[in-house]
Amino acid sequence: MSLRLQARKLACERDDRWLFRDLDLDIHAGEIVRVEGPNGSGKTTLLKILSGQLADFQGELYWNDHPMRRTRQDFLANLLYLGHAPGVKAALTPLENLAWYQALAGEPDDEAARFSALSAVGLAGFEDLPAGQLSAGQQRRVALARLELIPRPLWVLDEPFTAIDRDGVAALEGRLAAHARRGGCVLVTTHHELADSPALRRIRLGQGGDDATL
Amino acid sequence: MWAFIHKLGSPKWFYAISTRLQPWFWGAAAVLILVGSAWGLAFAPADYQQGNSFRIIYVHVPAAFLAQSIFVSMAVAGVIFMVWKIKIADMAAAMMAPLGAAMTFVALFSGAVWGVPTWGTWWMWDARLTSMLILLFLYFGVIALRGAFSSRDSASRAASVLAMVGVINIPIIKYSVDWWYTLHQPATFSVTSRPAMPVEMWAPLLIMVLGFYSFFIAVTLMRTRSEILRREASKRWVRELAGEVS
Amino acid sequence: MPLFREPEGGAGVAIRATLKRDLVLMMRRRSEVLNPLVFFALVITLFPIGISPDPELLATIAPGLLWVAALLAALLSLDSLFRSDYDDGSLEQLLLSPQPLPALALAKVAVHWLLTGLPLALMAPLLGILLSLPAGSYAVLALSLALGSASLSLIGAIGAALTVGLSRGGVLLSLLVLPLYIPVLIFGAGAVQAAILGDGVSAHLAILGALLAVALSLAPWAIAASLRISING
Numbered sequence: 001m002s003l004r005l006q007a008r009k010l011a012c013e014r015d016d017r018w019l020f021r022d023l024d025l026d027i028h029a030g031e032i033v034r035v036e037g038p039n040g041s042g043k044t045t046l047l048k049i050l051s052g053q054l055a056d057f058q059g060e061l062y063w064n065d066h067p068m069r070r071t072r073q074d075f076l077a078n079l080l081y082l083g084h085a086p087g088v089k090a091a092l093t094p095l096e097n098l099a100w101y102q103a104l105a106g107e108p109d110d111e112a113a114r115f116s117a118l119s120a121v122g123l124a125g126f127e128d129l130p131a132g133q134l135s136a137g138q139q140r141r142v143a144l145a146r147l148e149l150i151p152r153p154l155w156v157l158d159e160p161f162t163a164i165d166r167d168g169v170a171a172l173e174g175r176l177a178a179h180a181r182r183g184g185c186v187l188v189t190t191h192h193e194l195a196d197s198p199a200l201r202r203i204r205l206g207q208g209g210d211d212a213t214l
Numbered sequence: 215m216w217a218f219i220h221k222l223g224s225p226k227w228f229y230a231i232s233t234r235l236q237p238w239f240w241g242a243a244a245v246l247i248l249v250g251s252a253w254g255l256a257f258a259p260a261d262y263q264q265g266n267s268f269r270i271i272y273v274h275v276p277a278a279f280l281a282q283s284i285f286v287s288m289a290v291a292g293v294i295f296m297v298w299k300i301k302i303a304d305m306a307a308a309m310m311a312p313l314g315a316a317m318t319f320v321a322l323f324s325g326a327v328w329g330v331p332t333w334g335t336w337w338m339w340d341a342r343l344t345s346m347l348i349l350l351f352l353y354f355g356v357i358a359l360r361g362a363f364s365s366r367d368s369a370s371r372a373a374s375v376l377a378m379v380g381v382i383n384i385p386i387i388k389y390s391v392d393w394w395y396t397l398h399q400p401a402t403f404s405v406t407s408r409p410a411m412p413v414e415m416w417a418p419l420l421i422m423v424l425g426f427y428s429f430f431i432a433v434t435l436m437r438t439r440s441e442i443l444r445r446e447a448s449k450r451w452v453r454e455l456a457g458e459v460s
Numbered sequence: 461m462p463l464f465r466e467p468e469g470g471a472g473v474a475i476r477a478t479l480k481r482d483l484v485l486m487m488r489r490r491s492e493v494l495n496p497l498v499f500f501a502l503v504i505t506l507f508p509i510g511i512s513p514d515p516e517l518l519a520t521i522a523p524g525l526l527w528v529a530a531l532l533a534a535l536l537s538l539d540s541l542f543r544s545d546y547d548d549g550s551l552e553q554l555l556l557s558p559q560p561l562p563a564l565a566l567a568k569v570a571v572h573w574l575l576t577g578l579p580l581a582l583m584a585p586l587l588g589i590l591l592s593l594p595a596g597s598y599a600v601l602a603l604s605l606a607l608g609s610a611s612l613s614l615i616g617a618i619g620a621a622l623t624v625g626l627s628r629g630g631v632l633l634s635l636l637v638l639p640l641y642i643p644v645l646i647f648g649a650g651a652v653q654a655a656i657l658g659d660g661v662s663a664h665l666a667i668l669g670a671l672l673a674v675a676l677s678l679a680p681w682a683i684a685a686s687l688r689i690s691i692n693g
Contacts, residue, residue: 014365016448053552054692056367076558077467085549091488092481103477104557106467130488151465182463351639358635362626371689372622376636379618379682383640386671390643397650 002064003029003078003153003185005050010059012045019045020205023059029153032176032186034194037205043189044084044158046205050187051081051156077106080152082160086143090132094118094142097131098149105150117148122168137163147175153184161192223300225442226451232435239432246425254418261415267331272419274324276426277317278342281349282384284314284430288356289381292374302438304370305445307377308360309437313430315353322346341395345388352380366445467558474559475567482571492540493575497583500533504587515592522591523652526601527608527645529587530580534609535641537576538616539633541568542624542687551624552691562680565687569617569679577609597655600665607668608648614672614679615640621686644671 010023019042027033035043048054050061052068052075061068063075088097098114107113118127121141131139140163147155155176161169169192176186180199194200254272261268291307294300325343326336337343356376363369411419446452486493507525508518545551554564584605585598593601619637623629651664 051556053555055371055688056365056692073558076556078464079556081552081556083549083552085547085552087549087553089481089485089544089548089550091485096481096484100477100481101553103469103473104553104559106469106473106558107465108469109473151462153464184463348639348642351635355632355636355639358632359622362623362629362632365692368625368689368692371692372686375618375682375685375689376622379640382678383643386643386674387639390646394646394650 003183004062004064005154005185005187006062006065007050008060008062010046010049010057010061012042012049012054012057014042014045025050025203027185027187029183029185030180030199032180032188032194032197032200033203034200035187035189035203035205041205043205047081047156047158047187047189051079052076053081078152078154079156080146080150080154081156081158082143082146083158084162086139088131088139088142090139091130093128094123094131094134094145095127097142098145101146102149105152107150113149114145117145118142120148121145122171135163137165137168140164141168144172147179155179155184155186155188157186157188157190159189159191161190223298223302225302225446225449228302229439229442232439236432236435236439239428239435243425243428243432246421246428250418250422250425254422258415258418259412264332267328270324270328272422274321274328275419276423277321277324278346279423280426280430281314281318281321281346283427284310284317285349285352285377285384286381288314289374289377292377295370296374301370301445302442304374305441306434306438307373308370309441310434311353311357311360311373313433313437315350315357317426317430318346318350318353322350339395341392344395345391348387348391349384352384356380471559471563474557475563478554478564478567479571482568483574486571486575492537493579496533496537496576497579499536500529500580500583501587503529503532504590508591519592519594519656522588522593523597523601523649523656525591526584526588526593527605527649527652530584530605530609531612531641531645533580534576534612535616535634535637537572538613538620538637539623539630541572541617541620542690543620546624546690551687555687555691561684561687565617565621565683566676566680569613569683572617573610573613577613578606581605581609593652594656596658597652600655600661601652604648604651604661604665604668607665607672608644611644611668611672611675612641614675614683615644618679618682618686621683621690623690624687625690625692644668647671 005025005027007023007025010025011021012019023046025033035046037043045054049057052061052072063071063078068075088094089100092100095111095114095118098117099109099111102109102114115127118124121144123138123141123145126134126138131142134142140160144160144164157176160172164172173194176188176194177197177199180186188194251272255269258269260266288307288310291303291310294303295307322343325340325346329336329338329340356373359376360369360373363372443452443455504525507521511517511521542551545554555561557564581602584601585593588598588601616633616637619633619640620629622636623633626632647664647667651661651668654661654664
């Protein structure tokens with residue numbers, strides 16, 4: 001299966017300041033791409049652009065060699081995005097949260113899969129508690145359970161390691177590496193240093209301090 | 215045709231062409247409004263029922279026309295901006311909104327002033343005045359929404375959507391208010407509801423309407439030009455214009 | 461687990477799940493359902509105190525009062541329609557799902573109407589008694605409110621979607637939405653008035669239905685577009 005996300009001459013301006021300019025990206029199957037840069041360098045913005053959420057940018061995106069505008073539906077069907085906010089409803093239990101995500105992704109309604117996804121992220125025994133009673137790290141794990149639950153080749157993860165304890169970090173890192181080995185593709189921002197591997201590639205965003213001039 | 219539109223969409227080109235167009239519209243506005251108001255206020259015959267107070271229509275009607283047209287123009291500009299991403303359209307829409315609100319206010323105020331000799335009160339819930347009041351609130355909404363966003367692109371897109379929603383609603387609002395008015399009020403004078411006007415009365419009115427439209431175009435061109443300079447201040451052609459770069 | 465599985469559940473599954481999720485959420489925060497109703501009752505209580513307890517006077521203004529108060533109560537709950545989804549990040553997930561966003565937004569609006577507009581409509585006859593609303597108009601009051609509040613939810617959701625990204629969107633939301641509510645108010649209150657006068661109400665209800673049809677066919681797209689703008693920040 002082909003898997004190729006490209007960006008050509010990507011540029012994004014915020015408050016008369018270029019976050020990045022002339023950014024060319026090629027992201028292929030089997031890669032883990034880590035977006036690096038200081039705070040405010042536009043990492044989250046870049047991820048949002050690459051996941052098709054932001055429209056306010058210049059340049060062109062291509063999904064499997066077709067302009068994104070025309071393949072958006074296919075792109076979304078391949079994408080799993082985890083944002084800054086975990087997207088977990090405090091009033092719902094982890095199981096109910098995942099059930100909604102399953103339906104939203106067009107997955108069959110499979111309770112056994114939800115249980116095993118939750119136990120894979122270390123939440124066995126917490127399935128029926130309202131998520132609001134869980135710790136921040138556990139809520140993040142509920143969000144991460146979607147990686148186990150919904151089969152999508154392209155992962156776009158914004159700071160997935162936030163609030164996760166050391167064991168969880170190691171497990172998640174293993175999970176990312178395994179996904180890449182199987183032909184998936186991971187685009188991630190994190191302050192956590194990822195272990196070197198042939199699959200790992202880095203994209204560095206600069207300070208972006210120069211004026212917006214053309 | 216497409217090339218022309220896209221060329222017009224480029225700020226630099228728009229700036230150049232509007233430099234040439236602008237004086238003509240200012241001139242037309244000045245001449246038409248002067249002739250129209252002199253004719254309408256001094257030479258047109260007085261109304262047989264309302265006497266001289268009817269002359270307020272020479273301000274009221276053009277202002278009311280403009281108030282509605284500007285909202286429609288804003289929505290059209292919004293569509294152009296959303297569909298073809300032509301930023302000039304959005305700049306023009308942003309610049310039109312306050313003028314539209316001002317025109318709505320002028321229409322309301324002139325209607326209220328006219329109400330004093332006619333109805334004996336500053337305000338009646340007349341169908342037209344009520345619709346105008348609602349239009350004023352719609353303008354306020356668009357202006358406030360644009361101002362509320364920190365990102366300019368989001369502000370533009372949000373204001374465009376609201377202008378489109380508003381423009382679909384304006385006829386619905388207008389018809390429901392008309393219906394409501396006929397239900398609750400016996401037919402009285404409306405500012406403009408009158409049997410066929412003699413030509414000496416409507417000719418100056420037509421001139422005033424044209425004058426107001428020229429004024430609207432001239433003001434929009436002028437304000438859009440300064441908005442272009444503001445938004446593109448760091449672009450090379452603007453700096454060349456300002457003599458910073460040779 | 462496979463690397464990729466074609467989404468098989470269609471939009472219907474996602475819509476049903478969204479309906480269920482929002483209903484469950486609202487039932488777990490029951491005060492959010494009750495608050496607009498209490499507000500409605502309170503506002504109606506204020507009028508006899510502020511104007512006069514004279515039943516005849518109250519009866520003449522009752523249709524308008526009930527409609528305006530119900531409209532404000534429905535408006536009150538609109539701000540939270542997308543707010544919590546925006547805050548906890550599930551809104552961006554909704555936008556990134558491969559399902560049609562207008563349909564999902566419509567599901568959320570349907571829940572809002574079911575738990576705000578419909579209860580308000582059912583409660584209005586009770587408050588009508590407080591305002592000495594003439595007999596014979598109670599059913600029309602409830603029916604017109606049920607029909608009209610669906611349009612109000614749809615139109616209001618456009619405003620809620622436009623302002624959800626703003627930190628203080630509440631007052632702005634009212635400014636955007638209230639002028640658009642006027643046609644619904646005119647024909648809704650008009651229906652009750654017509655019922656009191658003994659005129660036919662079918663024309664009013666038909667127009668309310670027509671307004672709802674227009675809102676149903678256009679608002680979901682406007683809501684979807686507005687949500688995409690708001691997620692832009």
